[in-house]
Amino acid sequence: MTRCTRRSLVRVAALSALGTMAVADDEATGRGDRYFPQHGSYGHDTLAYDLRIAYDSVSGRLAGTALIQAVALRPLDRVELDLSKLSAHAAHVDGRAARIRQRQGKLYVTPSQILAPGATFTAKVRYGGRPGPLRSPFGSIGWDRTGDSHDGTLVASQPLGAPSWFPCNDRPDDKAAYTFRVTVPRDRQALANGTLTECRSEGATDVWTYHHPGPMATYLAALYTGRFQHDSVLAPGPPGGKAIPVHNAYPSRIAEAARHDLGRQPDMLRHFSELFGPYPFEAYGAVVVDADLGAPVENQTRSVFGRNHIDGRRGWETLVAHELAHQWFGNSVGIREWRHIWLNEGFATYAEWLWSEHVGEDSADEIARREWRNLARRSQNLRLAEPGPRRIFDDRLYNRGACTLHALRLTLGDERFFAVLRGWHAARRGRIGDTVAFVAHAEAASGETLRPLLQGWLYDKKLPDLPTKIAD
8 A cells, every 4th residue: 555655746737510411519509418408507618626625434524625717608697516415515706705506416606796708717615515426327426435344435427427526517528627635534545637746644634636737527537535556657658759657556455466457558558649649648547446336437547447347367458448548539539518429439449449459369340340240130229429318328339339430440441540530639639529520520631521431320320331341
């Protein structure tokens, strides 16, 4: 177990319409996410969160202060935030006391005067209570406790769980920088997104400070507390690229197995950097929590796995590749709305197939044709680019999304296909994208008319055929 020693580190500073294929998304319609309109506000965009959290693992109580720097997008007579299962005690806007009201997962902060469009403001919210997972159509998400004695915690928020532990603008397209100052009992550790900048002792507690310049969506923000064993390596980058620190943490009793199962992350980082472009963040790592999880989660710079994903035989290595690939596609390049989630999950699933191909196991083509046959035997009632709110995690979306990319690869050939992927990340790094923009990018980058091919894969329910071979 790593002890807390005082140290300070340098903080890292900070559409084209497709004719009849689909209606183009507007960059700033302000209409909200059609799938989950109760989440998020389009009255402001967030610039930075500074979260100061004290957590008592015995009582399970959290006391927090959130400093939220944002810019008003229209005249605002109140700031609308998402906060569930925790109570706001007081709020200030730009240093002045503000009125607060909570209702049905919303926190409304009314400043002393209207905020003008374009004005940058800081909302300070003091809050607390007993955090816990939120119920959703996808099971329990957000803050949860771990370990046989429930003395550890994890956060797995995708897609709507962030309000379970801090007040936020819970939209996938509202990205910000994050600072976490987490106070835990001396015999516990805290891990969060980004880089540890300081750890200091205060009485019987330790204060762990992390900073991540992001930008990061709320659902990717993470906090883990408990007792961990740590390993760090420096993963060499591609030729001419920078090395990436990789920090892994896991319960001591499964450390040997976890170290083996996660051991090829540096090789994955190098290979994916060659395929997708430079790794987009300052560090990476995985946290294995003392709990069984239904699936790992790609929290930005800190993917989380359950103890059930560790077997000492790399039996779950495809998921290690999947979550790492999300750092490019899903995290660095985010999505405008949840209906575009195939751009996250299809890309990460295809990265699994690419990793299998790279290590000499089944080729991406073999896997694609096997998964195509499985998809062909199932119901043909899913539109990839418009799956509906209850199907955003349908496994058919993952595999059909990956097959879509393989069809594109077969059509373009490897050189142009991977140039399309690298260009997509380079153009959208730290920003967001959507289906329409991706198709427009693929056509522009490849010089090919791809709408007839992609129409069927993205918008038709019937599964198209895969092309027969890779183009020359």
